[in-house]
Amino acid sequence: MSMVHVAPEAHLVLDPLTSVLAAEREDIICYSMDPIMEQVNELDKIADDLVNSLSPDMKLLNAFPGREETALKAGFYGNTFYGVIVGLVFSGMIALTLYILSLIGGL
Numbered sequence: 001m002s003m004v005h006v007a008p009e010a011h012l013v014l015d016p017l018t019s020v021l022a023a024e025r026e027d028i029i030c031y032s033m034d035p036i037m038e039q040v041n042e043l044d045k046i047a048d049d050l051v052n053s054l055s056p057d058m059k060l061l062n063a064f065p066g067r068e069e070t071a072l073k074a075g076f077y078g079n080t081f082y083g084v085i086v087g088l089v090f091s092g093m094i095a096l097t098l099y100i101l102s103l104i105g106g107l
Contacts, residue, residue, distance in 0.1 A: 002032045 003013040003024075011024040045061060052058035056071040063070070 002034060 006012045006014050013024045049061035
């Protein structure tokens with residue numbers, strides 16, 4: 001929030017957000033919030049990007065052009081790989097159990 005000096009010789013200031021014209025006083029300190037609001041807006045963009053990183057179909061803030069679906073493809077290939085590994089381990093355990101049962105005459 002910045003003040004506009006309407007008449008510096010008469011010590012009049014205008015608040016552009018509320019359109020209030022008032023006398024400038026020495027006992028009141030007014031700080032400009034513009035730099036802080038810029039930083040808050042930047043942090044808001046980063047927070048939105050962090051939330052968007054949880055969804056594979058949302059575009060990330062620093063993503064290169066043409067890489068919008070990278071997380072979706074990586075998730076597909078990663079889950080396929082782990083699914084095959086778990087399936088092979090499970091099949092191997094079943095095959096081992098059947099082999100042991102055939103050795104002891106259970107089947």
